[in-house]
Amino acid sequence: MIKDLLKHVGQYKKESLLTPFxxxxxxxxxxxxxxLMALIVDRGISAKNQDNIIWIGLALLISAILALLFGMFSARYAATASAGFAKNLRQSIFENIQRFSFANMDRFSTPSLVTRLTTDVTNVQNAFQMTIRILVRSPLLFTFSLIMAFRVNRDLALIFLYVVPFLAISLGLIIRFALPAFQSVFKIYDRLNQVVQENLQGIRVVKSYVKENHEVEKFTTVSQKIYRSFSKAERIVAFNQPAMQFAIYSCLLLISWMxxxxxVVGSMTTGELMSMFMYLMQILVSLNMMSMVxxxxIISRPSAERITEVLNEKSDLTDPQKPIETIENGAVCFENVHFSYSNDAENLVLKNCHFSIQSGQTVGIIGGTGSGKTSLVQLIPRLYDATSGVVKVANRNVKDYSLEALRDSVAVVLQNNVLFSGTIKENLRWGNPNATDEELVHACQLAQADEFIQRFDKGYDTYIEQGGTNVSGGQKQRLxxxxALLKQPKILILDDSTSAVDTKTDTLIQQAFYAAIPETTKFIIAQRISSIENADVVIVMDEGKINGFGTPAELLATNKIYQEVYESQQKGFGDVHEES
Structure with a gap:
């Protein structure tokens, strides 16, 4: 674990080495x-020698100034090294998260990953800074001070050695009981972040249901758990200070008396006794600092383990040794595909899916909730890998392509897709960073978005709030x-992505697809028959299986599920999705 973390010191090795120096x-x-203070007392003040007072005092002043300067340099380099270490650590964690497959993401909750990137990294940063500075200073100060104390008076110096076992036992007991408490508190932090995240993302729902008090109560409950767990851990750690104080005062009393x-008997000078007091304080301060480290x-160890867990997580999806970088067309073929999110053959989401789609065809997919529609299309861009069977694009196994090339040729529009904070132009250019303004307008015209964009005061320069909270659901879907259209994909997947627009707009979008991107293979998951009535092929999903496959006319004549959906919507049920 420590090796994995220290790799991220990176370009800050120089500062990390200069700090202990x-x-x-x-x-x-x-x-x-x-x-020097002992000498100035014994050879200067007691001997009434002014020259010694001046020269030893000058040496004392220079030593103090240099010690101050060296302390400033060590603090500066330690701060730079620890901040740089934390920066590299956060960067590596975030980059590794970007490589995660959806399956990897499922193993970590979003709030947990946020905690690891923030609180846990800060804890490790503080521990690193204390390690390269205080954990170096404390043993050195203890060792050198003890040597000097023995040099001054061996009998008095032995008192220090009696204190060390007592402090070691005290610290060992504190570590033993405090560590489990700190380990549990970070799991509760994950829950706290989850509560906050859910509340902020769903604030409109909270307010519409007048559930503010419920949310406050939920937050308070989790916050109280953190308080209790942290209080328990801190109460255990608090025993460290009384133990240190007991050791310090015991040594002071014994050294003063002896x-x-x-x-009195003349075997020790006043200056030597004074230096013993100072060495005593240095020894005990060093022990105190070591206990603080x-x-x-203790606090940072659970954080380090959680960070290492993310860093060592390897993506389930990897490129082959010699990946194909070009996708010739949008033909899609499923050959006896089975799929489970947990790779459990007994808990399959998709079962024996087998079909072939030609490039440029429009494919409608319908089925009840939980029938496997979204799971089916997620296998095409390798958001997940099939548990068994083969998924092909352009007559090649999707695993033969590089992930970047495959996903760059497949555009996916989800029902609850995400807009990022920034202007409309900046959001659209996620599809094509080099798109001209004319291309942006053309794509928005096809998606029936240009009309409402032009009504904004700033048009395409209108700022979109985080998550697209300042546009309606239908506007967000059209954007x-x-x-997605700006990617000019070989395959376009629309996962119920026109559910928030009215039927007329939906029809215009479908017509634009047929006219503008005829060579693009289009998968349209829909609840409305009208969204797929002009499709070349329709797939009917039921409990993870393909219940029907054919043209809309064929399915209307032969497939019971398709017939039921068609009849219910013809009678006026289900076709009531209007833009809000």
Whole structure:
């Protein structure tokens, strides 16, 4: 785990190495200062030698200034190294998430990934900074101060060694009981992010149902769980400070009592006793700092594990060794395809799907909720891989193509597609970054979006809020259709993507498809018969199986499910989707 994380230090290795270097210099001077103070007392003040006071005092001043400068350099480099490490870590996590298949995404919830990119990375960043600075400084300060203490007076220095086992046992007990508490709290953080995300995304529903108090109560419940878990962990960690205080005051009392006795008998000078007090404080401060680092490591360890889990997650979908980069046409063939989201042969979503579509054909897909319509089309651009069987595009297995080439030739418009914050032009150019203004307008005319765009004060420069919250559902669907058309795909998949527009607009969009993109293979998942009545072929899905396959006229004569849908809509049921 540590190896995986340290790889992301990257270009900040120099700062990461300079930090302990300057820390070492700072510690050397910090340890030298008590010795100089002892000399200034014994050889200057007690001996009434003004020259010694001046020269030793000057050395003391220079040492203090240099220690301050080295401390500033170490702090600066540590901050730069830790911030850079966190930046690289976030970048690697995000890039790996971009490579995830939908199956990989299903293993992590969105709120959990957000927590890992934010809170968890911050915890690891803090731990890294404390490690390269304080965890280097503390052992060095402890070791050098202890050596100097033994050099001043061996008997008094032994007192320090009696304290170390007590502190080690205390810290070990704290780690043992605090670690599980911190591990549980980050799982609750995931739940908190989920509550916030759902609330903000569904704020219109919350307000329309007057459920603000319910949402506040839900948030409060999760927040209270975090409070209780964190309080429990912090209460355990809080025992660290009393243990340190007990050790410090015990050593102070013992050294004061024994040191005074040694001064009286003449085996120790006043300056030496004073330096012992300073070395005592340095030793105990170093131990205190080490305990703080260990506490931070306790907190960050669950975060590090969660980050490593994402970094080590490999995409289920990979390119072949020699991928095909060109898709010749939009022909699609399914050969005995079975599919399960969990790769469980006993829990199949699609069962023995077998059909062939010629390039340029329009394919309608209908079926009840949960019949496998969306699952079927998601196998074409390899958003998922078939559990068994073969999916072909242009007479080649989709696994033979590079993912980029395949997906660049397939445009998918979902029922609840996403618009990103930015202007209409910026959103449309997701389909083609190099599209001219004329091409944007033409695509929007085909998608029946140009008319309402022109009514906006800023037209195509109108700013779209995050998620497209400032346009209606029908407008959003037409913008996403225009965006897909700009890709000039070999295959266009519309997954119930005209459900929020009226029947007239839907008909105009279908007519534009036939006229403008005749060579593009079109898969249209629809609830309305009118959306697919001019299709070349219609696939009827039922419980993951293909229940019917043929022209609309053939299915109207032979397929019971198609007949029932047709008759219900002819009587006025189901064809009532109007743009809101």
């Amino acid at each position: 300057f820390v070492t210099l700072e510690v050397v001077l910090d340890v030298l200062i008590p010795l 040191g005074a006795h040694l001064i 260990f506490v931070m490591l 996403t259709i225009a965006r």
